[in-house]
Amino acid sequence: MNKKEFLDILYEQLSGQMPEGTVSSHIQYYRNYIEEQRRTGRSEDDILSELGDPRLIARTLLDTESVGSSRSYSPYTETDDHYEQNSSDTRKVKHHSFHLNLSTWYGKVAVILIAAVVLFFLFTVLSILIPIMLIAGVVIYLIHRFKNNH
Numbered sequence: 479m480n481k482k483e484f485l486d487i488l489y490e491q492l493s494g495q496m497p498e499g500t501v502s503s504h505i506q507y508y509r510n511y512i513e514e515q516r517r518t519g520r521s522e523d524d525i526l527s528e529l530g531d532p533r534l535i536a537r538t539l540l541d542t543e544s545v546g547s548s549r550s551y552s553p554y555t556e557t558d559d560h561y562e563q564n565s566s567d568t569r570k571v572k573h574h575s576f577h578l579n580l581s582t583w584y585g586k587v588a589v590i591l592i593a594a595v596v597l598f599f600l601f602t603v604l605s606i607l608i609p610i611m612l613i614a615g616v617v618i619y620l621i622h623r624f625k626n627n628h
Contacts (some may be wrong), residue, residue, distance in 0.1 A: 481512050481522055484532050491536030496543050504539055 479487075485505055492501045508529070515525045529535065 479526055481509075481526070484512075484526050484529070485509060488532040488536055491533055492539060495536075495540050500543065508535075 485508060488508060489501065489505055492504060495501075512522070512525050512529075516522060
């Protein structure tokens with residue numbers, strides 16, 4: 479089997495079983511992998527033998543896709559990580575960001591809990607400040623009135 483046959487079999491097994499964009503993403507991943515390995519000097523037969531049967535790979539990808547079908551990302555990109563090149567250094571710095579998925583039940587519960595905590599603190603602060611402000615207002619009013627009478 480050669481690279482073209484491997485990729486054709488993989489495509490045939492995945493096509494119609496998952497979105498076309500995802501199929502293309504998988505095919506491109508394996509094409510890039512094989513080409514990268516070839517550039518390191520490995521033989522195509524060795525690489526394809528290491529990868530194994532494309533039908534088994536397709537089954538694994540389909541099983542993985544069905545488990546993670548609620549996710550809307552390409553399996554070969556990092557959506558939560560961003561890389562920044564430091565101008566004075568050649569290292570890349572990885573920055574993580576947090577995204578709350580509101581389409582899940584726990585995402586909705588988290589938003590409700592956060593809102594409840596914010597409201598609790600808001601009412602607590604107001605319940606302390608309003609009486610203090612009322613007392614201060616009355617005291618200032620009485621002082622002002624007392625000064626005007628004398």
